Amino acid sequence: MELIAVITTLALIGLFLLYKHTLFTPAKSNKINIENFHEQIETALNLPRDSEEDWQNEPATESMLQEMADRGIWLxxxxxxxxxxxxxxxxxPPDGRQVDILKHFNIPYSFKMNQTMAYYLIRELFKDPAKVSEWNNRPPTTTVRQGLLFMEGKLISGMTHVDAQRRLDKLGMERPEQYREWKQIDRLFLETNNPEVRAKYQVRKITWKRFFESYDAVKATGINPRAMSGEHIIEYTLRQDDSIVAHAKIREAMQPASS
Incomplete structure (x- = not known):
């Protein structure tokens, strides 16, 4: 077990150093250059797997291999x-839960951190029972609270995060269609507030209240939530209220010329 812990730690250090390097490497396009990920792919191949999760040792599915091929990865x-x-x-990118955990434990987080790195960082954190207890007994995160409000329109006071998450999961089993929409909303909210996207539009962080107003309006136009992007939300919000623009001079430039 100690050997596995050492290997995992070294692998995470490698991923972290590569991650820090990407933070200072300007992105020239949205297209992925696989050559830039060669070292990370090698590290990902050798990361220890959870022995209790036997499914991880099963052969990769055709859909997984096809997705890799679509990205230009052939091994x-x-x-x-x-x-x-x-x-x-x-x-x-990390999902909402991973972001919440990283923020809670003050782990340096960037929109350039990937899901694999986040997963293993969190796994290492939760090897400490005290951290597991701290995480489980904290108040529900904003994301979970919003999920409960979306699913049943109310919150129960005094719930720990674990209680709230279990309730959300139970509601998901009872109302699968509504829960699938919630998962799309969770994704969209993260996309909308992605620093790179907000920098493109020069806007402030979008609150949940404003997000839902824009989401409902965009959805009413007939766009399926699965086809929506964070940019859809920002563009609609900008058309309704340019106060989300971060800089006053940009807001002034957006105002129509007076006659």
Missing amino acids: DQKLTKGQAMNILGLFT
Whole structure:
């Protein structure tokens, strides 16, 4: 077990150093250059897997391999599901829960951190029972509170985060269609407040209240939530209220000329 912990720590250090390097490497386009991820892919292949999760040792599915191929990744070896997920996670931002955990424990977070790195950082954090207890007994996160409000329109006072998450999961089982929409909303809110997207539009962080107003309006136009992006939300919000623009001079430039 100690050897596995050492290997995991070294692998995470490697991912972290590569991650820090990407923070100071200007992105010239949205297209992924696989050559830039060669070291991260090698690291992802060798990350230890949870022995209790047998599914990780099963062969990677065709859909996983196809998604890798679509990104230009072809490896001359048989992959397990765990390895494939680690590689694909290099190109996926952390989900809402991962972001909440990283922020709670004051882990330096950037929109350039990937899901694989976040997963293993969190796994290492939660090897400490005190941190697990701290996380489980804290108040519900804003994301979970918003999920409960969306699913049943109310909050129950005094709930811990674990209680609230269990209730949200239970509601998800009872109302799968509504829960699928909530997962899209969770994704969209993160996309809308992605620093890179906000920098593109020069806007402040969008609150949940304003987000839902714009989301409902965009949805009413007939756009399926699965097809929506954070940019849809920002563009609609800007058309309704330019006060979200971060700089006064930009707001002034957006105002129509007086006659």
